[in-house]
Amino acid sequence: MSMNIFGRSDGLEALRLRVRRFVDDEAIPQEDPALAHDLDRLDAVARALREKAKSAGIYAPQLPKALGGLELSWRDRAVVLEELGRSFLGPLAANCAPPDQPNMINLIQLGSPAQKARYLMPLVQGDIRSCFAMTEPAPGAGSDPSMLQTFASRRGGKWVLNGRKWFISGATNAAFAIVLAQTDEGATLFVVDADQLGYRVVRNVPSMDGFQIGGHGEIELRDCELGDEAVLGEVGRGFAYAQARLEPARVSHCMRFIGRASRAMEIAEDYVRTRESFGQPLADLQQVQAMVADSHIDLHASRLMTWHVAALMDAGEPVKEESSMTKVFVSEAVCRVADRAAQMMGALGMSEDTPVSLILRELRPFRIYDGASEVHRASLARRILKSAPRSR
Ligand SMILES: Cc1cc2nc3c(=O)[nH]c(=O)nc-3n(C[C@H](O)[C@H](O)[C@H](O)COP(=O)(O)OP(=O)(O)OC[C@H]3O[C@@H](n4cnc5c(N)ncnc54)[C@H](O)[C@@H]3O)c2cc1C
Known part of the structure; x- marks a missing residue:
């Protein structure tokens, strides 16, 4: 090609x-x-x-x-x-x-010169790590960000943050967090140093995926006092900034995870070429061949959708709908691929003797974060059905 x-x-x-x-x-x-x-x-x-x-x-x-x-x-x-x-x-x-990659984008686009010097430059060098704290345990913000409960109130010329966040990737050993909090003037992003009084990573939430640097932390904000210099961008624009970071972030996830799923399939293909059953290599069995073919169809379609969004982004075109459709398709397709890879390998596919089972476990949560499949489908369908009927 x-x-x-x-x-x-x-x-x-x-x-x-x-x-x-x-x-x-x-x-x-x-x-x-x-x-x-x-x-x-x-x-x-x-x-x-x-x-x-x-x-x-x-x-x-x-x-x-x-x-x-x-x-x-x-x-x-x-x-x-x-x-x-x-x-x-x-x-x-x-x-x-992630989360450093989209955090760098936020800091490049929104950071003051002082924030860039203090947070962006060491992040770029890889000397420190960071996290992005939006999601809260029930009844706080999850799929619906407007349920945001973490609040930043004004007291004596300072911002005072109170709330609880969870599943915050990278939180353990991060040097700072970008925190989304509600204010009287609307949701706002704050940059919070990890050693700031009132900011605490309470625990690492054990989860099915692995190799997540800094894990997924639960964070408590209790009377966490910040100056105006901690505001990232403008007060009240937090939802718009969070949304803007999500589109490139989810497309980048698709790119990386297509690689991960292809590797699982490469490993499974090696297995079926040599492993025999009832006198023939597994690779000669049609049901196994179908799993190989379907996986390559899934990977090919995933690449094309991702490359299309990439081309639109290079052209400066909006990608709201395309990035959403691509995220749903790719997150589900790479899961199917990793699941077939594990199935093709029998017990070995369930073990940690190869990376396949860990890849499967790592890909599964992608159907939930960056917008659960159902939430994307709901908003896609709403937009489609609201638009004027096409002439047939
Ligand atoms: C591995 C991992 C890493 C994460 N990293 C971060 C991070 O770094 N920072 C951060 O802030 N958050 C992070 N999250 C949290 C993630 O953003 C949320 O899990 C996600 O927004 C969903 O929110 P929730 O878990 O509260 O699910 P809920 O909002 O409780 O939804 C549960 C389920 O209900 C269904 N549902 C919800 N709303 C609708 C709807 N409108 N229509 C149809 N169905 C619906 C969906 O199936 C959804 O999966 C991470 C999550 C995971 C699993």
């Missing part, structure tokens, strides 16, 4: 191969399953890999060159993030993993 029908740059294939070599030689060998839930060791491994990624010239594909990144277009990024995403550790190594 010609690469250029998708408008990619000339040097991209060489970069893709460099990334693949890095992932195969540096990231995958570090994927010890015992690392999946060891937050301290995961931080140390990611830190060491980031230095190697810098030397290999594959660091920060999403960042502008002025910040030391590769400044790739979205179309080029789709290819590179897929390659990095073959490994749990690839995006961490290249510093293009």
